[in-house]
Amino acid sequence: MPIARVRDVAALAGVSPGTVSNALNHPAKVTPETLSRIQSAIDELGFVRNDAARQLRAGTNRSVGLVVLDVANPFFTDVAHGVEDELGPADRPLILGNSAQSAARELTYLTLFEEQRISGLLITPAGNVVERLRRLRDRGTAVVLVDRLSRTRDFASVSVDDRLGGRLAAEHLLDVGRRRIAFIGGPLGITQVKTRLKAAQDAVARFGSGELVVMASATMDATAGRLAAEEFLALPRRRRPDAVFAANDLVALGVLQALTMAGVRVPDDVAIIGYDDIDFAASAAIPLSSVRQPAHEMGAAAARILLEVIADPDQANPRHTTFKPELVARASTRSS
Amino acid sequence: MPIARVRDVAALAGVSPGTVSNALNHPAKVTPETLSRIQSAIDELGFVRNDAARQLRAGTNRSVGLVVLDVANPFFTDVAHGVEDELGPADRPLILGNSAQSAARELTYLTLFEEQRISGLLITPAGNVVERLRRLRDRGTAVVLVDRLSRTRDFASVSVDDRLGGRLAAEHLLDVGRRRIAFIGGPLGITQVKTRLKAAQDAVARFGSGELVVMASATMDATAGRLAAEEFLALPRRRRPDAVFAANDLVALGVLQALTMAGVRVPDDVAIIGYDDIDFAASAAIPLSSVRQPAHEMGAAAARILLEVIADPDQANPRHTTFKPELVARASTRSS
16 A cells, blocks of 8 residues: 555645645644545545654654663553553653663663654663753653652652661561561662662661671562572571562562572561562562552652643753652561 | 754764765765764764654664553563563664553554554554554554464464463363352453453353353453452352452452452362463462463564564565463462
């Protein structure tokens, strides 16, 4: 099938190509009767506006990109649902990119989205992309950071107080009598991981007794948790930590699964707390304690801010919304 | 920052705009020395090719779209991981769209991707989109159906034998002595749901005793499962089914959670089997029986076929790969 062009639509509707162009771009300039004739011709020919041509004129298209650290982590799909709930009514399709915590993959998406001239970008950065984000913004794409506070504060952001979250997790483990805590997560360069770890270290130091050992993982999924658990099990019994603080719930669920399969009693031998409070935390074989982040609300808030920035790109003061995390204690840290 | 244009790059490199254009599109025509001068100018100015202009010439861009029924379902993120494993080395970024089982949202993505002239589309259709897909293909986008066999067989596809899967689930419940099976899933118009249900009905009919009741759900997530469980619990005890076949694991996990919270014993009072065998099935409070689909392999196979179609768009015989599902029996259907 040949691709229908504006001139084909014009010929079928019996108007000039300029009138078709007006109908597409400035419909108020065209009479309702003509509009309806042009619409019929468009339907009949299966004409689709060439977005490439339109973007050359308009500069951007209506879509919004969301780049997440792990599309398989329910935390990020909950964020995405929150975003979709706000963008849907605004008629802006959301396209998702999965950086998989890789700075190289993240750059691939930023380049693609820059080339496609999307109108808005929501991103939880994996690498150091501040300069690239500035350039995107200079080219007319609205940018909002998700789950991350911009250090330079020049991008709007929605984040959670990860220092408080890390502290809540560590203090809870100390409260239930644990003194040797393994922190499992990584890579340690990821800001969320670094901040949660630092806050936990500070909490242990303030407490005055006890210690925190770091078991860095390469990724943040259940497989990483199972691998860390094997390392854990390779330690002589008397040197094993009596608690695990996993940097997210997927890692915690992997640890829980591998430890219980090896006969370690949770929480009697080892208490485990995760982070995020994804749906699967509560329904795990041993319900998992966690630090709840309001993922859906974060996504919705980020999308609302993005729509504001799209409407008014030259806002003087970028908005920063910070949510508070909450401790959710379940069976994995409390003997019943 | 003003946007750098080809002529700015040309001026800085001391060459003509035509030479810059050659360097970008036909680098073999340009001497290595000149290429290197142009590359330096590009780096210095932060020049990015305007994809819109490039697409006008080339017809498509390198990205591949994947439209899934539910981005929060680990089955689809496993499929996406399989796709990424193949597309990454081929230097083709994957962008994800979530139709959320809505035909309207699906059309929005198809329109966006058509406008953006992506080079390939992988889709698990929600609505009747055969005509739209034909048009996309006629415009140069390679199309492969995922988790769905094209009835007309004119699109390449990767699917799982859902008839066999539905039969395995129902026969297993009959095998363990259940005679009143509730099928929970929906909307019933979704092909996978319809096929699994039909196969289960046929298995019950062949068995000769027992019955299957349909409890249609509006969606296929844990919330839908919890809602169905409430309906289940509202039935008089003697009329309650003694088994549940949920059309996917998310629904099954929601049912499991709500029934156990209400004091129903699983599997003693009610046996539950899901579908997909997502990671969370094995680690549920009561490990969930399921019908395993090889999600990651399906995604990888679909991506390999897509790359073949992109390389050779006029293949005479579209390829169809069908995987076999497997029964995975766990505690939710077997008393230990």
